[in-house]
Every structure is written in structure tokens, then in C-alpha cells.
Amino acid sequence: MTGRGDDRSAGEKRWRRRCMVLLVMLLPLVLAFNTRENIERWWKSRDLLAREVAAGEQADFGGARWQLHALRMAPLPAGGNIPDNAMGVVADFRVQVQDADLPGNWRGCTIALQDGQGRRWLPTYVLRLPRSDTQECVSAIFSGAKAGAMLRIRQAFLVPRDAAGALRVTVSLLQQRPHYLRFAQHPRLMQ
Amino acid sequence: MKRRLATLLLLVAAAAVLFAMQRSTPRYDELTGPLVVSGRMGQAVRTRLFDANVERVEFARRLVYQRFDRETERTTSGLWAIVTVELSARSRSVNVGQASWVGPRGFQYLQTDRLALAPGQSPPAAEPGLPRRARYIFEIRPDQVGGAVLRLSERFAPRLDSEARIKLDALPRKPDGALDIMDTFDMNPVRKEPS
Amino acid sequence: MRTAFGKIKTRLAAGIGSTVAVGAAAVYSVLGAGPPPPVAQYGAGSAIEAGRWRVTPQRAWVSHKRVYGVPIKPGQQALVLEADLSNRTRTSTGSYSNLLRLQLAPGAKPEDPIVAQVRDPQIGPLLHPGMPERVVYVWMMPGSAAPPASLAVDVVAETYKPVDNLYGTPGWFNPAVIGRVTLPLGPPPAGAEQAS
Numbered sequence: 001m002t003g004r005g006d007d008r009s010a011g012e013k014r015w016r017r018r019c020m021v022l023l024v025m026l027l028p029l030v031l032a033f034n035t036r037e038n039i040e041r042w043w044k045s046r047d048l049l050a051r052e053v054a055a056g057e058q059a060d061f062g063g064a065r066w067q068l069h070a071l072r073m074a075p076l077p078a079g080g081n082i083p084d085n086a087m088g089v090v091a092d093f094r095v096q097v098q099d100a101d102l103p104g105n106w107r108g109c110t111i112a113l114q115d116g117q118g119r120r121w122l123p124t125y126v127l128r129l130p131r132s133d134t135q136e137c138v139s140a141i142f143s144g145a146k147a148g149a150m151l152r153i154r155q156a157f158l159v160p161r162d163a164a165g166a167l168r169v170t171v172s173l174l175q176q177r178p179h180y181l182r183f184a185q186h187p188r189l190m191q
Numbered sequence: 192m193k194r195r196l197a198t199l200l201l202l203v204a205a206a207a208v209l210f211a212m213q214r215s216t217p218r219y220d221e222l223t224g225p226l227v228v229s230g231r232m233g234q235a236v237r238t239r240l241f242d243a244n245v246e247r248v249e250f251a252r253r254l255v256y257q258r259f260d261r262e263t264e265r266t267t268s269g270l271w272a273i274v275t276v277e278l279s280a281r282s283r284s285v286n287v288g289q290a291s292w293v294g295p296r297g298f299q300y301l302q303t304d305r306l307a308l309a310p311g312q313s314p315p316a317a318e319p320g321l322p323r324r325a326r327y328i329f330e331i332r333p334d335q336v337g338g339a340v341l342r343l344s345e346r347f348a349p350r351l352d353s354e355a356r357i358k359l360d361a362l363p364r365k366p367d368g369a370l371d372i373m374d375t376f377d378m379n380p381v382r383k384e385p386s
Numbered sequence: 387m388r389t390a391f392g393k394i395k396t397r398l399a400a401g402i403g404s405t406v407a408v409g410a411a412a413v414y415s416v417l418g419a420g421p422p423p424p425v426a427q428y429g430a431g432s433a434i435e436a437g438r439w440r441v442t443p444q445r446a447w448v449s450h451k452r453v454y455g456v457p458i459k460p461g462q463q464a465l466v467l468e469a470d471l472s473n474r475t476r477t478s479t480g481s482y483s484n485l486l487r488l489q490l491a492p493g494a495k496p497e498d499p500i501v502a503q504v505r506d507p508q509i510g511p512l513l514h515p516g517m518p519e520r521v522v523y524v525w526m527m528p529g530s531a532a533p534p535a536s537l538a539v540d541v542v543a544e545t546y547k548p549v550d551n552l553y554g555t556p557g558w559f560n561p562a563v564i565g566r567v568t569l570p571l572g573p574p575p576a577g578a579e580q581a582s
Contacts, residue, residue: 081313083321112283119319122284126313160320218554265506269517291478298515301478305508332516 047170048178055185062106062173063099066181068092069152073164073187081126087164088127089113089187092134093153093171100147102140108174109137111155113167114182121167124158137171225344225354232361235277238353240285241317243343244277245357246324250336251376254328256309264375265305269332273376274341274359278315279322286316289347290327293356294335299342303330311380336362336370426565428541434565437543438558439485440472444520446537446569453578455507456500456524465525465537466578467569468504472518475546475558480512484561488525489538499523522578533571541565 053059058067070092076082091111099105113121123136134154135143145151159167164187172180230236235244250272254265265271278287292300306312306328315325327341344354363371428434433442446467451458458464471482488496503511504520513519527533544558 083323086321118282120283121318124284124316124318126316158318158321160318163320218549220553220555267517268519269514297476299477300514301512304512305503305506330514330517332514335516 044177046178047172047180049180050170050182051179053181053183055183059181060098061171061179061181062176063097063101064105064151065096065098066171067094067096068169068183068185069094071169071183071185071187072190073159074190075161076127076158082158085161086158087161089121089157089159089164089167090127090129091155091157091169093151095140095151095153097145097147097149097151100145102145103142105175106137106141106173108172109141110172111137111153112170112172113157113159114170115163115167119163120170121157121159123155126158127156129154129156223350225349226352227356228353229356229358231358235279236355236357237281238344238355240281240283240345240353241287241343241355242279242281243287243355243357245341245359246275246277248359248362249273249275249373249376250363250370251373253374254306254309254376254378256306256378258308258310263309267330269330270336270372271303271376272329272331272336274327274329276315276325276327276341276343277322278317278325280317280319282319284316284318285345286314287325287343287345288314289342289344289349290329291342292329292331292335292359293340293342294331295338296335298332298335300329300331300335303328305330306378309378311378425540425563428565428567430569434541434567435474435543436485436541436564437545438473438475438479439482440474440518441485441541442470443539443567443569444468444470445572445575447572447574447578448533449524449574449578450529453524453574454502454504454522456502456509456522458524458526461529463527463529463531463533465527465533465571466574467523467537467539468520468575469523470518470520471513473513473515476515478512478514480510482513482521484542486523486567487540487542487563489540489566490534494531496525496527499525535571537567537569537571539567541567 051059051061053066053068055068058065060066068091071089072092073087073089076086076088091113093111111123132152132154134152136155137153140151140153143151167187168185169183170180171183226239228236228238230243232245232248235242250270252266252270254271256263272292274290274292276287290302294300311326315323315327317323317325331339339359341357341359342354343357344352346352365371428443430443430445433440446465449458449464449466453464453466456464465488467486469486471485473479482501483498486499488499490496500509501521501523502509504522511519511521513521523539540563542561543564544561546556547559548556550557550559
């Protein structure tokens, strides 16, 4: 009787150990499986990986070829809505549309200025720019441009004077996240 | 007998603890609600996206402004409260568009929408490195003046984002201690003299 | 093992729940089959507690020109009801379009009212807690239709639930008609029809 009991308890101990080891392996797998959608959504919701574009070059992004045509800065007179020590920066893009599905590809189009410390300036509506044939990125989505058309996109920003020289333009689209475009050109002072 | 009594007492204690736990569990909107940062007037209240410093509060019975060279006035059955706040953005451009005046008993007065055509009512957008002054105007009942709190946030009813709640404790007072209420508050921008 | 209660008592104990349920359903249907309770009638000047709002209708008229800043297209006329609204909730709110429901002749479907403030030419203002304001409800009608003899509107009130069933947040639910306001249509008051 005792012999059989020993065998049984040894067998039980062995199985218990195996189960513990399997549990340690299974729990992280289950966790990963349950949260994989959340992880994917987190990864795709941030601008994490920059694709650098050198000065004068073009980049394919979101079904179009983007080129930074001009990045100019000009000091502004203070008064009204414009604070002291502000500098106006205007970014001009020439974009050649390759995939005409702009509402799908360019959803959440955000053009921003970024400095070395990670601060971001979004477009401002305080500057009165002269009327031209350019449009903003969000209105370009609904312009109905066909493949091969050349769009001119312009955005204006209000930045502090001392930080204006070291800024770079970034273009971010919801569908392309976590990748975003970063143009290496710094703003040029306009007289 | 003693053992039965002890068991009964233990049961009652357990029931009381469970009841307290059930009653004090925060609900969904508290769990996912705003992350409150409190402060007082005159100090910079730091939230995730912006710093807010309430500089002054003014009260008036009516507001006047010029529109198309005509003087327009806005009256109210209560008081106009004009709060001037210095905003600075921390890491990105932020539009601190939601402001409300919460009275001592919890009445929440949202920003007035009767001044859409008045001059100088630009959206309170702050850019990093460029602090600016914003003005929030409320229409409140006169008894909601003391012990009020200003709530500032980027979105209405922020979910898991910061909300600045600033106690409005430095109200303008006359020398005799009564509240200083202007008759008319001029909203026209100060015209710079041509030099 | 013997059953605890014996056969008949067991059957009774098992059947009590269903018996009570059937009995309650029968009682409800008997009670609910009578005529519906009469709707309360209100006239001018009576303060009506309608959930979120306290409404005091003042007067009504038919307008053909611009009324308190609400433009009226040529060829249309407007039924206008002037009332004092007081916000009884804790927060400033602007949801009063569903408060008054116009009752026209059966078959006609009235449009949603445009609500304007009497103090300024402001359409759809926010109304703040504890600060009553006078507003006008404007219902557009084609100019060819004959206006009714008197204006009948149903007052719709919602009830407050501190904890709702879905998110546990407070809110106002279950709109129900609590009364009817009947006002004679008079001449438009002076000052209402200025072109501002």
C-alpha cells in the first residue's frame, strides 16, 4: 500500500511541476493575445518614426509625392492677436497626387513645426496671408484632385523668435502613423 | 454560544465592510474623468498641456463694444464676470477653449455665447514659447461670486486629461470691503496712438 | 430522504412565484385599461415645472416680418410664442427646442422651432442656472395656410436620473407630455418686429 502511495504522490508532484511551468509560459501568451489590439492601436496612434527628407528632395507619403517648396519666416508687428517676440513662418508644399483617394489617404493631415526639444507648433489662423492659389491640407482633401495633379499646400505658424531658426516641418497622416515625414530644411529669413 | 456570537459579529462586520466598499466605488465617469489640478489666483497652475495663471477678475453690469461704428451693449439679469488668464503652452499648440465658472454650491456657468460678434474674441490658442493673455466672460448670478472656482481645459468634460481648477479668491473689492462692480466694461481694443 | 414539506406544500412553494407574477400582470392590465388621465391645461402667465425648465408662457402672435432677429422668408408666416424660461439644472444648457411641441390641425407636421432671446438678437442662446430669460419660440408656416384660432403647444418634460443605466452618469431622460398650453393669438407687440 505504501509503495503504491509513494508512486502516486511522486506522479502528482511531477504533474504539478509541469503545470506550474506551463502556467508561467501560458500567462504572458494570454496577456499578449488579449492586448494585441490595444498595442496595435497604441502603436498606430502616435508619430514615432520620422522619415527624414533632405533639403530639395521629394518623398512619397500617403499616396502623393511631397516636396517642401519654401519655408520662410518673417518677423511680425505685435498688436492685436499677435504677441511680442513672435515670428511668422509659412511652409509651402508642392504635392503631386499619385493616388486620387485623398479622403482616405490624407485623413487627419497635420502639418506642424518641430524643434529639437520635441515642442510642436500647429498651424495658426491669426496671420492674414494674401490670397493665392494655395490651400490648407485639410481643405485639399476635399478638392477632388485626380492622380497626377499638382497641389499647392500652404500653412502658417506663429513661433517664438529665438526658436524660429532651428525648426523643421513635419507632415503626419493618420493612416501612415507611426511614420511621419520630417523635412531637414530650416526656415529662411525673408526681408 | 460565544462562538455563535463571534461568528455573527464577524458576519455583520464583513457585511459592513462590503457595503462601504460598494458605496465608495467610483463610477465610470469618475474613473475616466478629468485629472484635476488645483490652484489659486496669481500662481501658475501646471497641467499636462498648458500653464494657467489667473491674473484678475472683474465684474460689470453691462458690456459695450463697437460694431460697424455702432455702439452695442449687452445687459444681463445677473452680473458679467470677466476673467483674465495668462496661458502658456507646454509642449504643443493648445486651444484652451473650455472654461466654466463653478459657484460655491456647484452651479456651473459656461462661457457666454452672446459675444460672438464682439471685437477681440479670438479663440484662446496658446503656442509653446509664446505666452498670451486670454479673457473668459461669464454671465453669473450675483450670489455665485464668492467661493467660486474657474475650470479650464482643452476639451469639454475632459476624459483622462487634465483640468485646471483655480480658486477665485482675490476678487476686486472697494475700500469698504464690498464687491467692486463696474457699471460698464468696454470691450473695444485699446487703440494705439499713431506716432 | 423525505421531502421537507410533503407533496402538496412543495407544489405550493414552487408555484408561488409564478402565481404572484400572473396575478400582478392581471392587476396591471385591469388598472391600465381605463381612460387615460386628463392632460393638465395651462394658460398665459402660469409657471409650469417641466423637468429641466420652468416655463411661463406669456403671449402668442402671428408674424410676417422679422421677429427678434429671426428672419422670416417672404411668403412664409410664423407662429410666435413668448415665454420666460428658467434653467433648473446645475449647468448652463441650450436644450429647450424639444420643450414645447406645437399642435396644429391633425395631419400638419410642424417644423422644429427656432428659439431667440428677447434681450439681444441671439438665436439659441445658452441659458444659465437660476437666471430666467424671456425667449420666443418661432414656428414657420407657409404663408398660404390659415393660422389657427389659438396656439396649442404640448409641454414636454424629462426626468432626472442621477445614475443612468449605461454609463452611470447623470442625465435627463424619458420625455413625456405633462401639459398643454393654449394661448389666443393676438397682435404682435411693439418692438418685436424691428429690423435689427
